[in-house]
Amino acid sequence: MTLSATRRLALKGALACAFASAFASSALAADAVLRVSAIPDEAPTELQRKFAPLGKYLEAQTGMKVVFTPVSDYAAVVESLATKKIDLAWLGGFTFVQAKIRTNGTAIPIVQRAEDAVFTSRFITADPTIKALSDLKGKTFAFGAPSSTSGSLMPRFFLQQAGLNPEKDFKNVAFSGAHDATVAFVAAGKAEAGVLNASVWDKLVEQKKVDTDKVHVFATTPPYFDYNWTVRGDLDPALVKKLTDAFLKLDPANPEHKEILGLQRAAKFIPTKKENYEGIEKAAHSAGLLK
């Protein structure tokens, strides 16, 4: 038995080596696939649901197979765009700035929703004694993901302008990871107050997924530029043009398009450019999130 166990061990090692090398040699390079991802600002299952009709539409428009990969980490999307593992990504304003820096300025934002040009964040709480930002001192507070624009960066920037430093003035700072999770944190009392993207808040209120008698908005930020669809810089310009046109062609009068726009919570898509996000870059520097 001991002998066979020895043999087993040796065999195990040898086999493992053999398979590792066998798998190493299988390379794949399927073209005509458009690889898409999105920052996980909502639950990945929700993102997949939202993307499905848009993916079909893009397949029809470009003639390519569209593959959507859900992720649970903001930075992984940025990194994947930089290492060319994805072609097209739905980014927030700040993640776009990060992607721009990581790709040495080559990432191109193509379109944004009309709403993204005047985006806001909402501060929410279930505590009736919190009525203004200054009441947040000494409370526990939930941001979204650390690299979220509307759930972390811009609120932090506006808190700073109101004279509040989250690390010093709040009792505890948590990162819920996603906007809907922030609402769950605040509704459950895990954090006394939190901040999230206005669009997700409005959706949750519309869908009655939040009890507005309990959780209420007590402050809203001034508007800023947020989300866009970004392509990696070395994508075929003809394809970039096709994608841009496909988004811009979406027309709310067309019922099929209306469904897509509805799921994306967009009135329509409008062209965007890098310069739109310079404000966010400045805010990120002054809030200490960019160095």
Place this chain on the structure above:
Amino acid sequence: MLLNPAPPRDPAARGRLSGALLALVILWPLFRAAEFKPGALFDSSNLKVIGHFLAGFLPPERGAEFLAYLGKATLETLAIATAGLALACVIAVPLGYLATAAGREQPTLNPLTRSLLTVLRGIPELVWALLFVRIFGLGPAAGVLALGLTYGGMLAKVYAEILESVDPAPAHALRRSGAGRLLAILYGLLPQASKELASYTVYRWECAIRASVVMGFVGAGGLGQLMDQAMKMLNGGEAASILLTFMLLVFAADGVSGWLRRALDTPPAARASPFGWRSISFLLVLPSAVIASFHWLEIDFGELFTAGAAHSIGEFVAGFFPPDLSSDWLARVGLGIWETLAISVVGTLLAAVAGLLLALPKWRAPFSFLLNTLRSVPELVWATITALAVGLGPFAGALALALHTTGVLGRLYAEALDNAPAAPGHALRLAGAPAGLSFLYGTLPGAAPQLIAYTLYRWEMNIRMAAILGFVGAGGLGQLLYFELSLFHHAQASTVIIAMLILSIAVDQTSAWLRQRLR
């Protein structure tokens, strides 16, 4: 009984009391840093919140769509664990060979390999996973590599120690008669050590399943990723289904690994061939499991070795140097270290007390069940629940560690107490001592070295866990690391990783020293 001596006095009382006081003085600041406030557990609003959340566990989610996700994630978890361990073996066998003193004529410390192993082991697998998710993009490849590296480091160290611990005479004899070192190890040492080596490898596979669940929390796929989502959304029904699946998986892995280890203990049948049905089926199942795992995960390791990948890895790694050593940042990291240390110490101590209490009752069945349940829920999952119970912060982390560790230590304590010599306790009982005293002065001293060793070993593991509990809001180094990595502040993240490494090495050393002192 005999002549009743003057007022009964405890001869050891003074020493024990002063020891306890000293420990309290040392531990007090740590308890403060962990924001130890048991009162928060009974706060009515907190109780309502957690009651509400736990009530949501019933009924567990059973929708077809969700079950399909769950099935896929379960397979993915199994595959990550199996593939990860296969990779770990590939790493561990040569490194173990290099590191071990076995079969060497002159003793050598081999500092290079040893320190490589320390680095591999000292950085928690979750941190490796977090880095690999960035380098290799989305999906389970990151989890497999992370497991492979950490477990490779652990396996190599243990392989080396096992080979050193067996009788060196056969290997010596072989070396003297001119055999090379490899042959001496293969034929002189492996036959004695093989059972222990195989047994430890199987045990690690079981651990890998637990760990691969945890890695899902940073986006490396599998059950953990589902769990992370369900917990973030505080979706009790989904969380309950995932937890049940996870527990079943852990119990099944426990069963399989127990069966395998028993099989290794079975004396060989009196047959010419050493290969029985177990060995044959094992030889068939193992490679197919490894192949199936790699296949299912669609990992393309070829991509790892392309020039482009090497370039992007190089660039990524270069971003971590030099680490940020500005005094501002060092002060924040120092605070993180202190908080992490506090979480690990408080968590382990609470667990030691609770574990001992749960290990005492004679009627084991309900307590074993409780301990197994506590143990099979990973710390990160406990942390999301304790954060609801006592609010975000280090105390939630300490409690989460305590809950999981109670399960582990309780079981080990119960075994150690069972194995402790029964005679002294018996003698005291016969001499008329009450049950409590005969336990304290008869049974406990016999079992104490073992109990303390288990507790210290667990502390070494908990310091690594405490370092990453911050990912779910429990403070400490983990939260710093998560935040800085999200913002691509690699120089700062690098300082935090180095701090984690130093902390875990320091704790290993302290624990080894304490074990030696207390022996």
